[in-house]
Amino acid sequence: MGAAFNVIPCCVTESETQDAEMEVLDLDEGVEQHTPVLSRDTLCWRRNETEERSAHACKDSDSWVGFHNVDTNLNRLVSQADGDCPLSNKSKTGELYDCIDIYKQPAFDHPLLKNHTLQLKPSSLPNGFKLTKPKPATFYGFNDTCPSGTILIERSQKPDNFHARSIDDRTSQGHYYAIFETTGSGPFYGAHARMGTYRLPNLLPNQVSSSTIYLYGGVNGPDNELNVMEAGWHVAPFTYNDNIPRFFIYWTSDGYENTGCVNLLCPGFVRISSGNGPGTPIVQFSTYNGEEKFMDVLIAKDPSTSNWWVWSEGVSIGYFPKELFPKMDGRIETVQMGGHVFSSASDPSPPMGSGHPSQEGRNKAAYFVQVQLVDSTNSLYNLVPESIEFRTDIPDYYDIGDYHNTNTNEGYAFAYGGVGGFKK
Template identity: 55%
Template sequence: MAEDSSASRMKRKAQTEADCTALAHRFPCGIDVGYWLVAAGARAGTEEEWFGAQTITGDLFDCVDMYKQPAFNHPLLKNHTLQLKPSSLPKGMKLAKSKPASFYGFNDTCPSGTVLIHRARKQDLIESKLLRNQFRAQAIANNPTAEGSHYAIIETEYDQFFGAYDPFYGAYAKMATYKLPDLQASQTSSSTIYLFGDKKVPNNELNVIQAGWHVSPIMYGTSYPRFFTFWTIDGYEKTGCGNLECPGFVSTTNIYGPGSFIPEFSTYGGEQKYLSILISRDSNTGNWWVTYNDQLPLGYFPKELLPKMDDYADAIQMGGHVYSPLNVPSPPMGSGHSSNEGPNRAAYFIQVQSVDSSNKLTNFDNGFIKSRSDIGDYYSISDNHESGKDKYVFAYGGAGGFTK
């Protein structure tokens, strides 16, 4: 899909700014990309009845009754009881009392009792299917269907004899976020936390849940970072999808959600902006909750979908992943710079931790961490190492340019 023309983007932005003027009593105008507007009734220039949110980037988010969201169309969730908030968080972790500055303008974008759902276009659904092949690369080594997909990750795996001494009940990290303006429409670049169910099962039974940020022009029409989620229960073969584009992930907030724009991103060599993600198992329900920026539980992967993660996760991966069609040079990963340049220049993860059996955040045991990249000359990753207040840190990334 070709990127939107400049004229189209300007027209869309002008219409959104006009909507902003009409709603000035609720939101300030003249704002930069990423802030939300709420409208009800017919959309400008159409007879279509619409109730939802629109960003100045042109995204449309529908306000959907939380009990009628896509997740509940899944046959395994027919009798699922909606959990509105996690029953507990890892010990020592508290949600902030106020919402962060990056949520400015997001309040009340949808009414209480509804959730924000990014309106999928046909190409979004096609791209979501492509993502399955892309993420399969690092999950299942040497998979021929994952051509064009590359990664640089760290991994720790539970094994009572040869690996980490405790299973995993969650994972946490802060990731530096970057805008990647040089991505072509057909490319994606992501930074992600992955949790795996039993890795000893056949590939087509592998359960994986993940959350992070990615840049995907084909899905969103821009080069700005987006928060996203993904899941699969068969090693990315047929099941699962990104965000809320198929039944699976359960959203619980009317403020923010999968597919949403991340309004703050880092500057190479300058100020660093972070996205923090916690994925943690709720000890009462068995659901796997996703908490955004230490402040907002966004929703969860329901336990009914994840037969191999009923009690705990078997492995954790963190790092970068890119995709480009064959014969198209691979895109930048992270900040687009090698891990050798170090933090503030290369993209990086800080405060890398897992959740243990006592529901406590704990540093990774470096004796059981592996670092790997499938094409190290193009995408590199540093060892996970201790770094003062940032606890455990690793850098990753590269400019790309690999062609096969």
């Protein structure tokens, strides 16, 4: 796919117009360069995306003319591809979704997936994991049922500046964390947790706060060969133009340098269901000193195909193809879980978790519960406390604590978070 770009408001500054013109050139070049291998549905997806950018550029400006010309070019290519564009819908939070042929979804524009065989469902579930019946996706604000053989794909969001470095290299870049990390007890074949969800309405436009499961491969090699999968929830105003907490995924195969992206912003992750997918809003939240609400997330290797499946709320939403991770060799070397925030150097850092420190305890601090790993027999097992260590880079602002095995079905649990406010 070509370059992703920002919506250009009308009217814009001269520098912003120049940026838009460069984005037009990148898009047009990308279309011409990749046309022979782009599917009709992908061309439609790109056409719809370009129409959105054109609608936000100043009428008759160079950027508007450029977007309009690219749109005309894409319409011609769609006609040559012998078909009409798929159905489109707009969610109640403003996102645009298209019903895309499941076999022609943008994931397969990735060069490593040209000969990939689509897997429609996991070959088996990890032992100890139970599926749940999918619920109507009321967060869309429209019927999420696409025609048979198609799935909902959200049009591109803006670039994600949050996922730019591995945990070890993030502090100097405005990234701060409070996590646990496994220490040599692997290999692992997946990880599971239920994480408390919270509203964080006061993040600034350039800030991000996330609660995440990280799976790593290639940790002992060069930094630019690090393979990472992520899943969890985050608040990312720059990416979505709002402060709504959302389920997200992320991947990279070169240590966050050039490959990978958040959600479906680039080819790679294969979407299977139209329900609670990457980027969709979370609808239930915990209340401070009140009821806790949790989101269930599992990433696990399929024992037959070696693809890495993702479940959200007990429903399989799709998978990371094995071809994306050459250094994982079918297994995970390190697992991390916890909180991670980003802020520019000029602003105080944002809240993490519930926005309260871990020592405040249940119903106040944010928790991960039912923390489990997947072994070589495809079975979930409870975390062994002696096999992990806890890490936080600015403990006066973000911490991790109250880690313990519970006597209930919550298994291993820990608290994390903080109010933020750190400024260099």
